[in-house]
Structure formats: C-alpha cells, structure tokens
Amino acid sequence: MSKVRTDTIAAVATPPGRSAIGLIRVSGPATFEVLKKIFKTGGKKTFPLPHCVYYGSIIEPGSGLTADKVLVTTFVAPHSYTGENLVEISTHGNMVVVSKVLQIILLNGARGAEAGEFTRRAFLNGKMDLLEVEAVSQLLSAGSMSQARLALNQLDGLPSHFVSRVRSRLLDHLVQLEASLNFPEDAIEAIDEHLLARDLKKILAELQIFADNARNGSMVAGGLKVALLGRPNSGKSSIMNYMLGRERAIVTEVAGTTRDTLEESLMIGNYSIKLIDTAGLREPGDRIEAIGIERTRRAVDEAFALIGVFDGADSPDGDDRLVMAELERAGKPFLVVRNKADLAQRLPDAFFEGKQQIVVSALKGYGLDQLVADLRRVIEESGLAEYEDLVLLGAQQSTALEKALTALARASAGAGQMYQDMLAIDLEEAVRELGRVNGETVDVNTLDLVFERFCIGK
Ligand SMILES: Nc1nc2c(ncn2[C@@H]2O[C@H](COP(=O)(O)OP(=O)(O)OP(=O)(O)O)[C@@H](O)[C@H]2O)c(=O)[nH]1
Ligand SMILES: [Mg+2]
Known part of the structure; x- marks a missing residue:
C-alpha cells in the first residue's frame, strides 16, 4: 500500500469464530451511501443522523433477502476514529452471517480494508500522531x-x-x-x-x-x-x-x-x-x-x-x-x-x-x-x-x-x-x-x- 486513498473501506473488527456479537466497520466518504443501499431501519428515524444507534436489517439488494438483524452506530466526520464518516455494524456473531454482511457491503461500494488501514486513516487525518x-x-x-x-x-x-x-x-x-x-x-x-x-x-x-x-x-x-x-x-x-x-x-x-x-x-x-x-x-x-x-x-x-x-x-x-x-x-x-x-x-x-x-x-x-x-x-x-x-x-x-x-x-x-x-x-x-x-x-x-x-x- 503506497498511496493515500480516499475510497471507502470495510472489515470485520472482531476475531473469527462464534461469539455473541460480530462487529463490522465501514469508513470513508461513501459510507452512508453504501448503508442506504443495504440497511433498512426498523423504526421511523431518518437515516443517517450523526452519532445515533439504529436497529434494522441488512438486506441483499438483488434478492431482497435479509442477511441479519443488526445495530448500526453512525459517526460523522471528523468525529470518528478515522476522522471520516464511519459506521459500526453489530451483527450476530456467527461467521457465516458476518461474512455474508461483509460481502454485501463490499458488493455495494466499499473495498476490503488492509491491515491497520483504519488507524492509518486516523493518522493521516490528524486524529492521532x-x-x-x-x-x-x-x-x-x-x-x-x-x-x-x-x-x-x-x-x-x-x-x-x-x-x-x-x-x-x-x-x-x-x-x-x-x-x-x-x-x-x-x-x-x-x-x-x-x-x-x-x-x-x-x-x-x-x-x-x-x-x-x-x-x-x-x-x-x-x-x-x-x-x-x-x-x-x-x-x-x-x-x-x-x-x-x-x-x-x-x-x-x-x-x-x-x-x-x-x-x-x-x-x-x-x-x-x-x-x-x-x-x-x-x-x-x-x-x-x-x-x-x-x-x-x-x-x-x-x-x-x-x-x-x-x-x-x-x-x-x-x-x-x-x-x-x-x-x-x-x-x-x-x-x-x-x-x-x-x-x-x-x-x-x-x-x-x-x-x-x-x-x-x-x-x-x-x-x-x-x-x-x-x-x-x-x-x-x-x-x-x-x-x-x-x-x-x-x-x-x-x-x-x-x-x-x-x-x-x-x-x-x-x-x-x-x-x-x-x-x-x-x-x-x-x-x-x-x-x-x-x-x-x-x-x-x-x-x-x-x-x-x-x-x-x-
Ligand atoms: N535435593 C535437592 N536437589 C535438587 C534441588 N534443586 C535441584 N536439585 C537437583 O540438582 C540437580 C541439578 O538440577 P538442575 O535444575 O538441572 O540444575 P541446573 O542448575 O539447571 O544445572 P545445569 O543445567 O547443568 O547448569 C538435579 O538432579 C535436581 O533434581 C533441591 O532443592 N534439592
Ligand atoms: Mg539447567
């Protein structure tokens, strides 16, 4: 990795295996666009408001099938870990489900993050030295x-x-x-x-x-x-x-x-x-x-x-x-x-x-x-x-x-x-x-x- 990139990245933040919760992070300018395509909120609350937690479903756009019921936390630039628009999606902690949700995100405008890339962005955006x-x-x-x-x-x-x-x-x-x-x-x-x-x-x-x-x-x-x-x-x-x-x-x-x-x-x-x-x-x-x-x-x-x-x-x-x-x-x-x-x-x-x-x-x-x-x-x-x-x-x-x-x-x-x-x-x-x-x-x-x-x- 050699250039500063401004595309939108996503990755699973929790370790592989079975757990109560799996966490997926999405960060970058297109974060909310990606989410709007795949996330249907459970209530009437407008999505996305900054710094809110939403309950809803991740839907596969082609088939319309639900991949998981999740919680989405929104962070708006520059007030996030990376300094960019960022969401954290809490899924059920089953690797099949987690992988499916990640796959849907990657097919709808985000790219898989490289090791340390979220922290690298935090550094490049002056969030930390x-x-x-x-x-x-x-x-x-x-x-x-x-x-x-x-x-x-x-x-x-x-x-x-x-x-x-x-x-x-x-x-x-x-x-x-x-x-x-x-x-x-x-x-x-x-x-x-x-x-x-x-x-x-x-x-x-x-x-x-x-x-x-x-x-x-x-x-x-x-x-x-x-x-x-x-x-x-x-x-x-x-x-x-x-x-x-x-x-x-x-x-x-x-x-x-x-x-x-x-x-x-x-x-x-x-x-x-x-x-x-x-x-x-x-x-x-x-x-x-x-x-x-x-x-x-x-x-x-x-x-x-x-x-x-x-x-x-x-x-x-x-x-x-x-x-x-x-x-x-x-x-x-x-x-x-x-x-x-x-x-x-x-x-x-x-x-x-x-x-x-x-x-x-x-x-x-x-x-x-x-x-x-x-x-x-x-x-x-x-x-x-x-x-x-x-x-x-x-x-x-x-x-x-x-x-x-x-x-x-x-x-x-x-x-x-x-x-x-x-x-x-x-x-x-x-x-x-x-x-x-x-x-x-x-x-x-x-x-x-x-x-x-x-x-x-x-
Ligand atoms: N009676 C008695 N024997 C001990 C005690 N500690 C170690 N020994 C014995 O002393 C011998 C040497 O013990 P080691 O732990 O191998 O000694 P070492 O200092 O690591 O020896 P080197 O690796 O050869 O330098 C072994 O036969 C042990 O069982 C102790 O507290 N009491
Ligand atoms: Mg010895």
Whole structure:
C-alpha cells in the first residue's frame, strides 16, 4: 500500500469464530451511501443522523433477502476514529452471517480494508500522531495490565505533546539560523550564540530523559527479563520449572544439562516477566558449552534483574565465586538464592557476605514464595512501576530518536564553536528525525512498516 486513498473501506473488527456479537466497520466518504443501499431501519428515524444507534436489517439488494438483524452506530466526520464518516455494524456473531454482511457491503461500494488501514486513516487525518498509533498497537498486544496502562497513558498524548514541543523549539532555532545565513546583509537580529547554546543544552537534557523513559518503556512492554545464573547443577532449571509450574527445562544430575538459554513468560503481580534459564557458568568443557556460556553472558547483559542460584549442599568453589563476581559486575538488581535447603548444608552463610539470602528447595518446593515476593519488590523499587513517565516506541521511532539525540548532542556541543551552517545541518537532522518519532515528517514506506503490524479491522 503506497498511496493515500480516499475510497471507502470495510472489515470485520472482531476475531473469527462464534461469539455473541460480530462487529463490522465501514469508513470513508461513501459510507452512508453504501448503508442506504443495504440497511433498512426498523423504526421511523431518518437515516443517517450523526452519532445515533439504529436497529434494522441488512438486506441483499438483488434478492431482497435479509442477511441479519443488526445495530448500526453512525459517526460523522471528523468525529470518528478515522476522522471520516464511519459506521459500526453489530451483527450476530456467527461467521457465516458476518461474512455474508461483509460481502454485501463490499458488493455495494466499499473495498476490503488492509491491515491497520483504519488507524492509518486516523493518522493521516490528524486524529492521532505516530506515538499514539504505537500506543494503539501496543494496547492491542498487551499481555499484562501494566503493559496496557502504559499504552493507555501514551494515548492521553503527553509524549506526543512533548516531542512536538521540542521539535518546534528546535525548528525556531533552525529558522533563525537559516535566516541569518541566507540574508546576512539584512537587518536580521544577530544570533546570540551563548543563548542558543544554553537552550540547546536544556533541550538535549530533556530529550535524554525522554529517551531513557523510552528504553524503560520497551523493557516493560517486552516483559522484564530476569536471568537465572549459577554454576552447573545448582538447580537453575529446577527453579525455573517451579516458578512456571510445569516441567519446561530438562533437569538432571549431570552438570551442564542446560546448554542454551531458555526463555519463558510469567506474571508477577501486574508485571509480565521473561524468566531466562541459562547454561551454568564455569570454565567450559567443550565447544557447545562454551557457546552456551557466551549466551549466558549475553542474557546477563540484556536482563533487567538477575537471580544467583547457589547449591547450599556443597562447599563453594571457583565457579560459585565466578557467579558472585558476575552478579556484582553486571550492575543490575540481583537476588541470591541458597537452593537445596532440604539437604545437609555445606555452603557457609559467610559466602553471601551479608547479602540477604533466600533459602529455597526447588525439589521440595519451598522458599519460592519469598523469591517471587522479593522479585516483585525489586521491580517496584526500580521505578519501572511508575509507568506514568514511560514511553512506548516502535523500532523505527527508536532509531529516529537515537539519531535525533546524536545530532542534537553535536549541535549542542558545537553551538558557539562551530560555523553556523554546520550547526544548521545538525539541527535540521534533529528536527527531521524527531518528525519521524511523532510522524510530523514521515515517508510512506515507514508508514507501511508501522501499519502492517496491525490486524485487519483496526
Ligand atoms: N535435593 C535437592 N536437589 C535438587 C534441588 N534443586 C535441584 N536439585 C537437583 O540438582 C540437580 C541439578 O538440577 P538442575 O535444575 O538441572 O540444575 P541446573 O542448575 O539447571 O544445572 P545445569 O543445567 O547443568 O547448569 C538435579 O538432579 C535436581 O533434581 C533441591 O532443592 N534439592
Ligand atoms: Mg539447567
């Protein structure tokens, strides 16, 4: 799909299968003409009045047969989701009936909508910017209430206002710069480079906070990664299985059982967590194990928090110290677990050096409640629970934001030092890239990438 279209589109908005109600949406300039051909209202009310609900029948024009008894809700441009004339037809939720009604609509002046086309029209008609579009996309795929709230928050438009305000401040500076470059002889006020530098520095700082909030937002939206770390045989896979409530990972007495990282989702409170089981950390015995350990290190780098698992029934060795060092090196929140508490204990308390150890037996299944409670506390203390500030960006938007930051950082460092034409180039790039974040400047190909992730009917 490459052009902006102004024809009339229709699609089923509810999932296939049997349900109480099926919903069909029609949007575009000819919406009411299409409906007038196929919809007979039950009462005397004139059709269509704006923003009304009508009870009536969908009639196949050729045969005059009734396809279904429906409710039709009317929305008149620009006060609709798409900004166009739009109706929502509630049918009975039988796919045979729903398909028949859609078919009649398509034979009488509408075309089948493509994935995301309703939202694309909302964007093109200025009903929402790209940040709000991203929020809709993430709201539809949210797997937890915290993810949904994050998206709903963004739909309120605060991130949109922020980006649009920053962009227009930069644009003002750019316009002034361009004017003084292009018309130096005119009586244009000379640019106060000191003031400019100060303002750019301020904007850069605000944008850096925004970018941090976007990074945190994508962590929450993607599920917070928590990696289990420990030497071979300490019981990582047993703990993973116990937390998931099923035998996901293979558990054996052979050290080095888990060779690759395993990732599974679970909910802790309102948070969606990705629990990652890893290959035990030690000096690798063979090439496969070496690769596994390499992946463990990568999982540590990507994780939001770590759980160190230690075998309480064994004396600590070099591998345990390696694990502890890795936990401390990573600079992330971590918990330490003394596993195998059902056996005689050989791991001295001193090994944990005053860190609060969580005593569990993955085999007998106790202590895990404490682990989950502590994990929840770690999330709450991280500030990620305060999703009011968090921002959701799609892949293209993240790249654009990073580019905008780099260009703005150059401009901010160079203001007062650099030639003004160089400064203008950096500012222009920052303005352009910010336009890609909120959609004020965006090309059709990027839009295709954004909307192809939507379902048909949205
Ligand atoms: N007694 C006892 N045995 C346990 C406990 N947790 C795990 N085990 C046993 O310890 C052995 C190793 O457990 P795993 O869960 O495979 O350990 P791992 O850390 O995933 O090991 P690798 O994948 O090899 O790194 C198995 O024989 C488990 O049954 C426990 O709490 N108590
Ligand atoms: Mg394992």
